[in-house]
Amino acid sequence: MRGFILxxxxxxxxxxxxxxxxxGPDKPVLENDEVTLECLLSDSELNTSQVxxxxxxxxxxxxxxxxxxxxYRRCIPDVxxxxxxxxxxxxxxSIHSYFHQGLYRCVADNATATDNSSQPLAITINxxxxxxxxDVSSSSRKFIKENLLVTLGEDVEVECSTTASExxxxxxxxxxxxxxxxxxxxxxxxxxxxxxxxxxxxxEHPTLSSLKKSSTISITVLTATNGRLNQAWYDSxxxx
Numbered sequence: 001m002r003g004f005i006l007x008x009x010x011x012x013x014x015x016x017x018x019x020x021x022x023x024g025p026d027k028p029v030l031e032n033d034e035v036t037l038e039c040l041l042s043d044s045e046l047n048t049s050q051v052x053x054x055x056x057x058x059x060x061x062x063x064x065x066x067x068x069x070x071x072y073r074r075c076i077p078d079v080x081x082x083x084x085x086x087x088x089x090x091x092x093x094s095i096h097s098y099f100h101q102g103l104y105r106c107v108a109d110n111a112t113a114t115d116n117s118s119q120p121l122a123i124t125i126n127x128x129x130x131x132x133x134x135d136v137s138s139s140s141r142k143f144i145k146e147n148l149l150v151t152l153g154e155d156v157e158v159e160c161s162t163t164a165s166e167x168x169x170x171x172x173x174x175x176x177x178x179x180x181x182x183x184x185x186x187x188x189x190x191x192x193x194x195x196x197x198x199x200x201x202x203x204e205h206p207t208l209s210s211l212k213k214s215s216t217i218s219i220t221v222l223t224a225t226n227g228r229l230n231q232a233w234y235d236s237x238x239x240x
Contacts, residue, residue: 054066137157
């Protein structure tokens with residue numbers, strides 16, 4: 001995991017009102033990274049007991065204070081707060097988009113109501129989930145675990161999908177072939193015996209090349225016997 005430090009620097013204005021400035025990381029944050037937010041106190045009149053972190057809840061539509069008590073750790077897991085001589089640290093050991101993405105700020109308790117907080121810092125977490133592949137040839141949408149059995153001469157359509165922080169780009173490729181289909185769907189018309197084989201779907205994040213996933217399925221082409229598939233082949237399918 002990577003560690004990023006987000007610096008929140010507290011400066012003291014001539015009017016003795018604390019001016020809070022928060023700075024973000026210089027690299028994209030990936031899910032499961034380790035991230036530390038740090039409030040540095042440059043105002044000699046402040047100490048760490050007078051400063052705290054807040055996170056904005058879009059569900060409650062308000063800021064809430066991040067504390068050391070266990071009840072707060074259940075709401076936002078994997079977070080540890082530490083107070084040192086001139087630092088307030090908030091460490092997120094394994095950052096996750098569901099719990100940790102959003103707005104953060106540092107707040108000084110002894111400042112005025114209008115000047116007691118920094119500008120919000122938006123933490124955006126980049127992620128991509130595992131790929132799933134489905135048979136969408138008919139009206140039903142069936143998940144393909146590993147193998148797909150198809151009948152000689154029929155039309156086949158499979159689709160792969162995932163969820164990601166940004167809409168991914170999809171590609172299909174057959175093992176041993178040099179063609180690539182730039183789509184989440186793969187369509188095979190009037191399937192031939194030679195169309196059988198291993199097919200791999202790849203998904204790539206549009207802005208972060210390190211975020212990519214792939215999933216491979218096997219397509220087996222069967223002949224029909226008296227209008228029915230060979231039962232031995234049919235029973236070997238992993239289609240669910």
